[in-house]
Amino acid sequence: MSRSKTIGVALSSVLLGAGVLSLMGFGLASAQPHQPALTATPTGTRGHVALTISVYPDSQIGGNRGTGGAHPDWVSYSNDNLVVPANSVVDMTVKQYDTGGELNNSVFGNVFGTVGNTMNVNGKEVSSWDPTSIGHTFTLRGISGDGTRLMVSVPIPFDTNKGAENNGGGVEIAPMIVKFSFKTGGKGVYQWNCEFPCGGSRQGQFGEAMSTYGYMSGTLTVK
Amino acid sequence: MTNQNDNKKHHRDIFIVWALLTVIGVLVGLYATPWLMPKSASHTMSMGILTMVIFTVAAAPVAALVYAVCLYALTIWRHRGEGVPADGPAIRGNGPATVLWLVGSTVLTLFLLIWGLGLLGSDQSAGAKASIEAANGGSAEITVDVTAQQWLWSFSYPGTHVKSLDLYLPVNKDVEFNVTSKDVVHGFWIVQMGIKVNANPGVITTTSVTPDKIGTYTIRCTEICGLDHAFMMTKVHVVSEADFQKWLASQPTRI
């Protein structure tokens, strides 16, 4: 093969291959299920922001999951992409519409990492909850770029007197309201998920919604 | 040129290249290896780093031999010119060379083996011990129960009221970890202390170590455990005995 033909084959192989790969990559990246970010809003108090999310017994309504997605019957949080500012106090509210049961690891019945190490459940200030009547948890952890460690875990109880507030009809019925606050440090991306496994599989019930991106886990970006 | 003289020349030249490459390899082993590894926080880790250094230094002459012969083949023995080269000498084998190679590699292997087995036997935390029933304290001075769960580590200190998502340890005290999992297999690894044992559901596995330096170190998960495996990490704080007791006392009673 002549020299110019050699160069031609080499270049076109690489360019063609790189082109195909880039197209595939671009297509893949754009097809990622990115939920729109839920940004915390400033409250009246200086240095505080507020963030409200909900957790539902299925994924048919609420937040960004209006369509139900691939698994309309799976339990899900309303948002999985949370954004908060650095070096502030986040006043978080979680509205709990689901039932629950007994935690498989009772340590998560305690409140960790919040301001005062307490949470406010329907007006009552507590530092733990009976591990047999927990709906979900909000467990946030990670070590970000500058070494800041966030470790917040709050059990989200369920009201043992009521049944599940099923939201198939799209109406928000009175939920259990849990409020807590935590401090953010430097910038970074942290992961949070629920530590009360209720998904499929015999071993640990951590299948299905618990291990599929976007249902019972998400990110908290500190900007 | 007779074959004898040729062979002597080849042996001498290859020896020179081999010696040069070995020196480079040994230097890499002595300096690069410890520099790249995390700073040690336990005797176990120090011995692990030392083992890496020794293995690298021992491997250097072996690699150097292979590379030296290759370099020689690519330069001195290379056929230059067009067309098929003439046949080379019909060397079907060389008894002494084969025996020397076999003996040499066996000796090297035995040396590495004896070093490794010796280290394994002497340091109780170099191997992970499993026990099916709940572990008792054994010879450890403190015990920590580690529970792995997707995707978080939680710790409790038997004999105290403390349950925590943070790990605090007193310096210079032997600590035994009883590790288990609530769901899938996770890998409990304290990076700077050189200990690692898997957390298996339904079983308790154990490992132990004596941290010998005050500081903050990292725990990472080393068995893929699903979605957030890459984020399953936390810190371990090694503090003085007094600070450790203060921390224990400051922990609230948790359910």
Add this chain to the structure above:
Amino acid sequence: MTTTLEHFTPVGAVPAGGGLHRRLNFFTALISGGLFAFIAWALSHHFLNSDGSGFSDQVTVLASIGWVLGFELGIGALTPIGRWIIGKDQVHDDELYLAGKNMGVRRHWKYCTDHKVVGVQYIVVTAILLGAGGILAMGIRTNLMTPGLHFVNQQVYNSFLSVHGMVMILALIVAVAGPWANFVVPIMVGARDMAFPRLNALSLWTLVAAIPLLLGSLAIGGLDMGWVTQAPISEQTGVGFDLFAMSIVTFTISTTVAGINTICTVMTMRTKGMNLERLPIFVWASVVAAALGLYAFPFFLVVMSLNLADRMVGTSFFVASQGGTGWLQENLFWLMGHPEVYVILIPAVGALMEITTVFARKPLFSYRTALGSMVSLAGLSALVWAHHMFTTGWAPSLGGPFMVTTEMISIPTGLMFLVILGTLWRGNIWMRLPMYWVFGFLFNFIIGGVTGIYLSDIPVDNQMHGTMFVVAHFHYVFVGSVLFGAIGALCFWYPKVTGRFLDERLGKLSFWLVFVGVQVTFLSMFVSGLRGMSRRYSSYEMIFEHTNLVSTMGAYTIMAGMLVLLGAVITSWTGGEPSGPNPWKSKTLEWLVPTPVPLENFEVLPVITSDPYTYGEAQ
């Protein structure tokens, strides 16, 4: 001498020339497979209990079985046995048709029993597997280029790395053994075809049937637990695992059939005078690897079946909460997993030894050492599996014994180096394209092999297990050594298959790109591991960002090199410089037959009087 294809004509034979069987090809197989998969899916969906927890798994497994059966039916793999069962056995004309006589290029799309056609088909399948695995590798490295998940999310990333692992392992198992144990080995031993030509075609098409199942696991349900599919987490994941397991079951059938074929061919079909000590070393490598595979792959079949049983019908082999244990899965898996890497390695080393004798113009240095090292490597590999389990907490008292057996494996491995270096010693080194890959192998395999010995030492393994150090180690062996052997074999035998040289300039360019890429990617990965980065991480802390960026740049370089190689293979196939039947002036039998090789290989079967390494000796 009569050909081996003569056959008696039974009563009531089907007349030659007609029938559905003659029209079957890859496309009818795809359609038939899809149809049967759909029917199986629909039937099982309708009749099985949809409330059972194993329902979706049962449906997926049955649909996969439908796919494989339909595919085999559609390619014509089941026709010969079917005809035999109904008493209308194939006649001579049918068998000539199956062998692809006078059919031209289109026989490569069909169920063809000619071992040379199967060899070429395996080249294509290897290229497809390497391509798919390579695309996934690019996805992995692009995601790891920066910390934070900027390309894909964790779930997609975990699936990428799991399927990348399995696809590449499959690709490497067949990379040397597939094309060359099929194309070259029968000719090397002086036979007209393999012992079981129809099983040969079956093994290829069964492998092809397995590929959509494996890639399908990526698309349907994902696979988030690595190619080792460890027990508790594999029970947790979606139906992607069922597709994965079924692809492995299918693959096991393919590899078992191929292994039996290779061994029987070499043991029973050697020509007159070809006694065992005159066999080329590549033949021995193929036989040893096939035998080891026959030992190892059934474990894979077993572990996948047990896992499927746990998921489909509620057994608890691996479910700890109901009396099972994940350790059982790990043991069974690694009982396969360790011998399997030697099944991958040994044919590549055998091919490189062959190449070295030709391009140093010297006999193989110490044939018996070469053979002995391969056999002892295979034998020892069955005794080392638990070195993958040092940190699991299973049987700590066995740590010492497994450390001993694992370190002992370094001895036969070292002897392989002796053979190649001894063959190079004082040779007239002819630096043509295949020889580049030999030197690349020698450079890389030392690094890969030595770092393996590091990991065999338990105190070091306690630090390094599950980190990028392990990943770099096995990539040095798989990519730096086995892949180099596979590409070297391709460059070496390319003129025999096509009658043309693989373009030397493009080949050398691809060599340098891949070689440099391997060093950059995986040396940097060693550093990541030494500094404490765990493996299978979709994102990492800031301290690892530089080494990961460098690794990604290296990976792109490897990709460029492989693309150039692909371009070279494609353009040289019809446009390369003509080579003649024996351009390398080699003495093994495959070079002494014309190119293109006639249907029955030899006009007259040769009589052998010496081994093929008589360089420098009086004839």
